[in-house]
Amino acid sequence: xxxxxxxxxxxxxxxxxxxxxxxxxxxxxxxxxxxxxxxxxxxxxxxxxxxxxxxxxxxxxxxxxxxxxxxxxxxxxxxxxxxxxxxxxxxxxxxxxxxxxxxxxxxxxxxxxxxxxxxxxxxxxxxxxxxxxxxxxxxxxxxxxxxxxxxxxxxxxxxxxxxxxxxxxxxxxxxxxxxxxxxxxxxxxxxxxxxxx
Numbered sequence: 001x002x003x004x005x006x007x008x009x010x011x012x013x014x015x016x017x018x019x020x021x022x023x024x025x026x027x028x029x030x031x032x033x034x035x036x037x038x039x040x041x042x043x044x045x046x047x048x049x050x051x052x053x054x055x056x057x058x059x060x061x062x063x064x065x066x067x068x069x070x071x072x073x074x075x076x077x078x079x080x081x082x083x084x085x086x087x088x089x090x091x092x093x094x095x096x097x098x099x100x101x102x103x104x105x106x107x108x109x110x111x112x113x114x115x116x117x118x119x120x121x122x123x124x125x126x127x128x129x130x131x132x133x134x135x136x137x138x139x140x141x142x143x144x145x146x147x148x149x150x151x152x153x154x155x156x157x158x159x160x161x162x163x164x165x166x167x168x169x170x171x172x173x174x175x176x177x178x179x180x181x182x183x184x185x186x187x188x189x190x191x192x193x194x195x196x197x
Protein backbone atom coordinates (compact mmCIF):
# COMPACT_ATOMS: atom_id res chain seq x y z
CA UNK A 1 0.00 0.00 0.00
CA UNK A 2 1.25 3.50 -0.85
CA UNK A 3 2.24 5.53 2.18
CA UNK A 4 3.39 9.11 2.59
CA UNK A 5 6.53 9.03 4.70
CA UNK A 6 6.87 12.83 4.93
CA UNK A 7 6.96 14.07 8.58
CA UNK A 8 3.41 14.80 9.74
CA UNK A 9 4.16 18.35 10.99
CA UNK A 10 5.81 19.25 7.68
CA UNK A 11 2.81 17.87 5.76
CA UNK A 12 0.42 19.82 8.03
CA UNK A 13 2.36 23.01 7.26
CA UNK A 14 2.31 22.33 3.51
CA UNK A 15 -1.45 21.73 3.49
CA UNK A 16 -2.28 24.49 5.97
CA UNK A 17 -3.73 22.10 8.58
CA UNK A 18 -3.69 22.73 12.32
CA UNK A 19 -1.77 19.73 13.80
CA UNK A 20 -4.59 19.38 16.37
CA UNK A 21 -6.89 18.19 13.54
CA UNK A 22 -4.58 15.19 13.25
CA UNK A 23 -4.61 14.56 17.01
CA UNK A 24 -1.08 16.03 17.30
CA UNK A 25 -0.39 18.61 19.96
CA UNK A 26 3.06 19.74 18.85
CA UNK A 27 3.48 23.02 17.02
CA UNK A 28 5.84 24.10 14.29
CA UNK A 29 7.99 27.15 15.03
CA UNK A 30 7.93 28.24 11.39
CA UNK A 31 5.55 30.87 10.07
CA UNK A 32 3.09 29.08 7.74
CA UNK A 33 2.53 32.30 5.74
CA UNK A 34 6.24 32.65 4.99
CA UNK A 35 7.14 32.22 1.33
CA UNK A 36 3.56 31.43 0.26
CA UNK A 37 2.69 32.40 -3.32
CA UNK A 38 -0.87 33.25 -4.36
CA UNK A 39 -2.49 29.98 -5.43
CA UNK A 40 -4.53 29.49 -8.59
CA UNK A 41 -8.15 28.35 -8.33
CA UNK A 42 -7.06 24.81 -9.30
CA UNK A 43 -4.27 24.96 -6.69
CA UNK A 44 -6.75 25.89 -3.95
CA UNK A 45 -9.12 23.07 -4.96
CA UNK A 46 -6.31 20.51 -5.10
CA UNK A 47 -4.91 21.66 -1.75
CA UNK A 48 -8.33 21.25 -0.11
CA UNK A 49 -8.66 17.71 -1.48
CA UNK A 50 -5.11 16.77 -0.38
CA UNK A 51 -5.81 18.22 3.08
CA UNK A 52 -8.95 16.10 3.63
CA UNK A 53 -7.29 12.97 2.20
CA UNK A 54 -4.36 13.49 4.58
CA UNK A 55 -6.54 14.09 7.67
CA UNK A 56 -8.45 10.82 7.14
CA UNK A 57 -5.47 8.86 5.74
CA UNK A 58 -7.29 7.98 2.52
CA UNK A 59 -5.65 7.38 -0.87
CA UNK A 60 -6.90 8.83 -4.17
CA UNK A 61 -8.75 5.76 -5.49
CA UNK A 62 -10.77 5.34 -2.30
CA UNK A 63 -11.35 9.09 -1.95
CA UNK A 64 -12.79 9.25 -5.49
CA UNK A 65 -15.03 6.27 -4.62
CA UNK A 66 -16.35 8.18 -1.59
CA UNK A 67 -16.97 11.23 -3.79
CA UNK A 68 -19.05 9.12 -6.23
CA UNK A 69 -21.00 7.71 -3.23
CA UNK A 70 -21.57 11.27 -1.97
CA UNK A 71 -23.01 12.39 -5.33
CA UNK A 72 -25.63 9.63 -5.08
CA UNK A 73 -26.80 10.62 -1.60
CA UNK A 74 -29.56 13.14 -0.96
CA UNK A 75 -28.06 16.38 0.26
CA UNK A 76 -25.12 18.67 -0.47
CA UNK A 77 -22.38 16.58 -2.10
CA UNK A 78 -19.50 18.16 -0.13
CA UNK A 79 -21.25 17.59 3.19
CA UNK A 80 -22.16 14.02 2.22
CA UNK A 81 -18.47 13.37 1.40
CA UNK A 82 -17.40 14.56 4.86
CA UNK A 83 -20.19 12.47 6.43
CA UNK A 84 -18.91 9.33 4.66
CA UNK A 85 -15.32 10.02 5.78
CA UNK A 86 -16.50 10.58 9.37
CA UNK A 87 -18.32 7.24 9.34
CA UNK A 88 -15.16 5.24 8.57
CA UNK A 89 -14.51 2.83 11.44
CA UNK A 90 -10.95 4.09 12.05
CA UNK A 91 -12.29 7.66 12.37
CA UNK A 92 -15.08 6.50 14.73
CA UNK A 93 -12.53 4.75 16.96
CA UNK A 94 -10.49 7.99 17.00
CA UNK A 95 -13.61 10.06 17.77
CA UNK A 96 -14.45 7.70 20.66
CA UNK A 97 -11.09 8.58 22.24
CA UNK A 98 -9.79 5.02 21.81
CA UNK A 99 -6.75 6.24 19.84
CA UNK A 100 -4.48 9.27 19.93
CA UNK A 101 -4.55 9.75 16.14
CA UNK A 102 -6.50 8.35 13.20
CA UNK A 103 -3.33 6.51 12.17
CA UNK A 104 -3.22 4.77 15.55
CA UNK A 105 -6.98 4.04 15.28
CA UNK A 106 -6.38 2.37 11.91
CA UNK A 107 -3.77 0.14 13.54
CA UNK A 108 -6.07 -0.73 16.47
CA UNK A 109 -8.83 -1.76 14.02
CA UNK A 110 -6.43 -3.71 11.76
CA UNK A 111 -5.09 -5.66 14.75
CA UNK A 112 -8.60 -6.90 15.59
CA UNK A 113 -9.26 -4.99 18.83
CA UNK A 114 -12.67 -3.64 17.72
CA UNK A 115 -16.10 -5.25 17.45
CA UNK A 116 -19.31 -4.05 15.83
CA UNK A 117 -22.50 -5.48 17.33
CA UNK A 118 -20.29 -8.09 19.04
CA UNK A 119 -18.50 -9.26 15.86
CA UNK A 120 -14.82 -8.56 15.22
CA UNK A 121 -14.23 -6.11 12.36
CA UNK A 122 -10.65 -5.44 11.25
CA UNK A 123 -11.35 -3.25 8.20
CA UNK A 124 -10.53 0.43 8.95
CA UNK A 125 -12.57 1.63 5.93
CA UNK A 126 -15.77 -0.11 7.14
CA UNK A 127 -18.58 2.50 7.11
CA UNK A 128 -20.62 2.47 10.31
CA UNK A 129 -24.40 2.86 10.26
CA UNK A 130 -26.82 4.33 12.80
CA UNK A 131 -27.79 1.75 15.41
CA UNK A 132 -24.46 -0.10 15.32
CA UNK A 133 -22.55 -0.56 18.56
CA UNK A 134 -18.76 -0.18 18.39
CA UNK A 135 -16.77 -1.66 21.24
CA UNK A 136 -13.29 -2.73 22.26
CA UNK A 137 -12.97 -6.53 22.38
CA UNK A 138 -13.32 -7.83 25.96
CA UNK A 139 -9.82 -9.32 25.89
CA UNK A 140 -8.34 -6.00 24.69
CA UNK A 141 -10.17 -3.84 27.28
CA UNK A 142 -7.94 -5.10 30.08
CA UNK A 143 -4.69 -4.54 28.17
CA UNK A 144 -2.31 -1.88 29.49
CA UNK A 145 -2.09 -0.37 26.01
CA UNK A 146 -5.86 0.31 25.75
CA UNK A 147 -6.09 1.56 29.34
CA UNK A 148 -3.22 3.97 28.70
CA UNK A 149 -4.74 5.24 25.42
CA UNK A 150 -8.17 5.82 26.99
CA UNK A 151 -6.61 7.62 29.96
CA UNK A 152 -4.53 9.88 27.68
CA UNK A 153 -7.56 10.81 25.54
CA UNK A 154 -10.06 11.10 28.40
CA UNK A 155 -10.59 14.83 27.85
CA UNK A 156 -11.43 14.49 24.14
CA UNK A 157 -14.97 15.59 23.37
CA UNK A 158 -16.99 12.76 21.81
CA UNK A 159 -19.29 14.08 19.02
CA UNK A 160 -23.05 14.09 19.64
CA UNK A 161 -23.68 11.47 16.93
CA UNK A 162 -21.95 8.88 19.15
CA UNK A 163 -23.47 7.76 22.45
CA UNK A 164 -20.28 6.88 24.30
CA UNK A 165 -19.83 4.88 27.50
CA UNK A 166 -16.20 5.46 28.50
CA UNK A 167 -16.32 2.89 31.28
CA UNK A 168 -17.23 0.03 28.94
CA UNK A 169 -15.28 1.49 25.95
CA UNK A 170 -18.45 1.22 23.88
CA UNK A 171 -20.35 3.66 21.68
CA UNK A 172 -23.62 3.48 19.80
CA UNK A 173 -23.90 5.33 16.49
CA UNK A 174 -27.09 7.37 17.04
CA UNK A 175 -26.85 9.25 13.72
CA UNK A 176 -24.37 10.09 10.98
CA UNK A 177 -22.16 13.16 11.41
CA UNK A 178 -23.51 16.62 10.52
CA UNK A 179 -21.51 19.42 8.93
CA UNK A 180 -21.37 21.08 12.40
CA UNK A 181 -19.50 18.04 13.77
CA UNK A 182 -16.45 18.69 11.55
CA UNK A 183 -13.84 20.19 13.87
CA UNK A 184 -11.27 21.41 11.34
CA UNK A 185 -11.39 24.10 8.68
CA UNK A 186 -12.38 22.79 5.27
CA UNK A 187 -14.03 24.29 2.19
CA UNK A 188 -15.54 21.09 0.83
CA UNK A 189 -17.18 22.91 -2.10
CA UNK A 190 -13.68 23.30 -3.57
CA UNK A 191 -13.30 19.50 -3.66
CA UNK A 192 -16.66 19.17 -5.40
CA UNK A 193 -15.62 21.84 -7.94
CA UNK A 194 -12.37 19.96 -8.60
CA UNK A 195 -14.12 16.64 -9.29
CA UNK A 196 -16.90 18.32 -11.28
CA UNK A 197 -14.51 19.54 -13.98
